[in-house]
Amino acid sequence: MELAGPSHHPGANPDAAADAAVAPFGAPGTEADPAAADPTASRRPRREEARHCAWCGRPLPDQGRVGRPRRYCAQPCRQRAYERRAAVQRGGLPEDAVVLSAAELADLQDRLFQLRCAAEDVASAAAEGADPAELGELATGLADTARGLERLR
Template sequence: MTAASRKPVSCLWCGRELASAEIGRRRRYCRQSCRQRAYEQRNAVKGTSIPTDAVVLTADAASALTDRIFEVRCAAEDIASAVAEDADRSVLTALADRLVALARDAERFR
């Protein structure tokens, strides 16, 4: 399989899209700092009952993620309302662009 035919891969720590490598092993992290944070996370849960692939969030981070998901739902409802009201294409385009931006923001939870 060539690098061009591979689907985009995201950093396992922060979720940013990784540049495809032409040769060698596929990258798992976008930066050394993300690799280091992942290492620290794996070592922090070693010897506990917490699974190594668990994501531990503070209450504030969990609340912020919930807020971002709510914004995505509201933006989707705005699009549905605009379609039902036969809104202009430019309005729909603007609403769709906003939805995509909110969804991208919600994907990054770290």
């Protein structure tokens, strides 16, 4: 049996079709309202980039849509982050403080120096009129050095 006219589902509002026809463009619940098209749109992260572990910087696997997004790749990273937060609270440092050992600081300074040298190599090769293949090779080396510097831990 086929019913003509408005939807006859239990709980359906027979006047809804008429209301939608006169609702202003972009009104909540209309086709032009982005939230009506996708109710989870406001909860999705704005960036579609890969997420990284808050402790070690490794890429996190795509978790899907359910639940809170992961911050750490594994339990040891989560534990190290907890220990750091607890140490910061005991030491009276601000929560966003970065604490480095002398060896970590020396390593960071070395990697920054390598990055500067790679950038200077690209600049001097460009100034000397190097061929595009050589410039491409130097630029690739610069990008590799910068990628290595991104990983602070």
